[in-house]
Amino acid sequence: MSEPDYYQTIDKTAFAEYKDRGSKFIAYAFPVLSVDDFKQCVLRLKKEHPKANHHCFAYRLGWDGNTFRVSDDGEPSGTAGRPILGQIDSKALTNTAVIVVRYFGGTLLGVPGLIQAYKSAAAMVLQLVPVVQKPIEVMFELQFDYTLMNEVMMIVKQYGCSVAAQEMQLFCLLKIGVPKARLQEVMYKLEEIHSLTIHTL
Incomplete structure (x- = not known):
């Protein structure tokens, strides 16, 4: 198989909100070209949402998509970062980051509930940004x-x-x-x- 000439990414930012039993999950999608770009996005959101309980994220970088990272930021292991990355990958995107800010609503959602919430929030925000092909x-x-x-x-x-x-x-x-x-x-x-x-x- 020959190497591709193009890769898929997003070139706009967007946010979407998902609610479940009082908890609010606000997902943000960002086009990012480097880990430094990504860190700037996280800092910005931590300033915007200082009272949020969690800032969970996933990103994939590089036209080959080989650079990626996930974080559950205090949520049970595997309940946030992985489901978010799954949504980025389901659209075959790279140079893309999704950060989900969670405000806890008082009711525990359990592991399946958390996975569903982070997955849904990430899917919603990625539906709002058009996928673009870049050489x-x-x-x-x-x-x-x-x-x-x-x-x-x-x-x-x-x-x-x-x-x-x-x-x-x-x-x-x-x-x-x-x-x-x-x-x-x-x-x-x-x-x-x-x-x-x-x-x-």
């Missing part, structure tokens, strides 16, 4: 003289490359992500430009 990119660093700027940017735009970082002086440094599906075409075009150096990142 898997190969990262390169380009170095070139400022006079070549227009030529380079035309190729970047024409082939839908993303710009991760740029330093524009007399000598320019550009970090770009080239969609895997267009890699050969882009490399061919860039290699035609004299005095442009290409480094794979």
Whole structure:
């Protein structure tokens, strides 16, 4: 099986609320590109909901989906993080985090009840955000003289490359992500430009 050229993710945030016997489960979905991005989301929600009993979560990162983490944040083991991750995986998403904030309502829900509640809250919030396909990119660093700027940017735009970082002086440094599906075409075009150096990142 060949490796995919695209991965599925979300590009908007959303939240949804699920209630069960007085307990409130507020689920938030975030597009995240790194563990640091994710940590910012958790900090924000802890500030927004300082009185909540639990902030449970799951995320999956990387176009191959190999980086993931789940947390039950004090709930019985396996009742929160895993069911949340299950919902992310059922939509084959990556670079996606779901955090569920729980306010305890006084009635214990038991293990099956908790699994159901966290699963439902995660499913509800993920129904609110459209799934988007994004190209898997190969990262390169380009170095070139400022006079070549227009030529380079035309190729970047024409082939839908993303710009991760740029330093524009007399000598320019550009970090770009080239969609895997267009890699050969882009490399061919860039290699035609004299005095442009290409480094794979």
